[in-house]
Amino acid sequence: MTRMTTPDQTAPAMGDRTPEDLSAVVLPLAEPAGPGVVVHRDVMIPMRDGIHLATDIFRPADMGGGPNPAPLPVIFERTPYDKAGTPRTEFSLARPQPYTRTELACRLVDEGYVVIWQDCRGRYGSEGSFTKYLNEAEDGFDSMVWIEAQSFCNGRIGTMGLSYDAHTQMALACLNPPGLACMAVDSGGFSNAFTCGIRQGGALEMKQATWAYNRALEAPLAAADPAILRAIQAENLSDWMSRTPWTRGRSPVRWDPDYEGYLLDQWQNGTFGPFWQKTGIWAAGFYHSFPRIPIILMSSWYDVYVRSTLENFAGLKGDAQRPLTLIMGPWTHGNRSRQVFGDVDFGLRATFDGQIDDDWLSFRLKYFDKWLKDGTQSPRDARVHLFVMGGGSGARTPEGRLDHGGTWIETTDWPVPEARPLQLYPCADMSLGDRADTGALTYHYDPADPVPTIGGALTSGEPIFTGGPFDQTEDSAFYGCRSPGLPLIARRDVLSFQTAPLEQDLVVAGPVTLRLTVSTDAPDTDFTAKLVDVYPPSPDYPRGYAMILTDGIFRVRYRKGYDAPEPVTDETPFDITITPFATANRFARGHRLRLDISSSNFPKFDINPNTGDPEGTARGHRVARNTVHLGAGSVLELQVLD
16 A cells, blocks of 8 residues: 655765775784684774774684685674674574674684674664664665775675664665675565564554663663663563553653654654655665675564565565575574474474574575585575474474474465465354355454454564464463453454364465455554464363464554555545465364454554554544444455465
């Protein structure tokens, strides 16, 4: 629905600085980092506005213990999570202890690379103020200019990184910097942050609020002033979540104006316009001039960047000079070497390790050898690796998890070329069938009692929420659950439609789209959708098990476009489209496919107060009478494999 414009692609202005100015930095003396490896620590690389970013440069040592002057390919990663720390996911099944940054750098240097880690602006050793996402394109470009000009660089630079470190890659690539030869983009890299990553369907993803609070605890202001740190620590984040939306000076992050400021800017900029059409958060606006380089795009069905990853793949594919590899596992955010998520066990084949390659590091090394050193090794030829969830016994494992199972498939494209469409229609008897029905179903949505989030595609929500597949039954472990033990379908504001028990397995693999004809008596409200795999009752699960696969939301003020919000003025029906994340799941024989429709999913998404007030500013709320009109206009569209 969003109408977009295409920006002119021009070389980024560098203020009064030239590339030569950015290159004029004297490296500090190298110190030993490991056997045969030296490091220049805290090299302060200047940006175009005079800010300096702290950068560690690892190089092979020569016979005398100094840096070997031979030019080599470079592996570069930019992070807000401490360039001198320990990344949480740099481990494997064979090596369960994560590499520290220094250990990982030494391993990569041993493979023939110069390795560079850099703190993002306003984080840890770097100067400047941190504004989440919005400085990464220019800072990344300027850093690439500096690196490419150094004598230790042979002119070929590969980037890598998870989550925010994936965002930094896509951001700098929008400006097509010198030297960029390949990227490994893991679980991030905004295609359009307004539709996935910051907002979704018009609603705010509340992980931005929990991330801001948690990262403010380690920000320079808190590090410099113990009183600020104690103040932030003293806030009760759980209590504050019941007092949303936050406003300036009325939030648990008010103690750090930089963090409160960027969060509220994201919350309150509710129209897709210039605020969102920026390099750091809108790669889709730059696909037309994106560098023609190899890219790995990896995510997982319970990650928050499913849509971003698949949109980047779709937007950049089709150019033989830009070979793409797509990997989609069953994991939560970045947890590629695990098989258990939420209450579900996906089996021994669920990991990256031993399936796609020995492990993720091995895969990247082959990839970098291929594209940075013109080596003969390369990852497996298939462009698309997909994990299809399901096919397990359905029993409870000895560890108390649902044995859902799953297996990997390989194909040539996304969406899967062999898939065929399937349309299912919600009906008045609460069934989900292959024929459109007539009638309408009405419920009342009260913002004071939102439907609680129970798992799904989530990250960065601790200690308030967590991601993964869970039975859709209320439990005190989940924020906002008031009736532990009751299934969510017991709520009067949840419309739940399901198929008859399946006579044979049904493999759903592709986009998930719900088109609805709706009406409301409120000037604004939300509609939500959730796709669920319903297990039949069994000895281990007497009431069955309703496993969430994917969900989505749509805020009706955007029914005419994300760039054209407009209040609803009467109860005339109108059409909306909800786009839950794509998925791949085998619904086993005897299972049911279920569609839940409601108007809230909190704290995954912010609560719509139904008042029509500007985004993120309402202090009141009202109950909305919301209606789903059945018929040809209300249909669930899936892709299935035979």
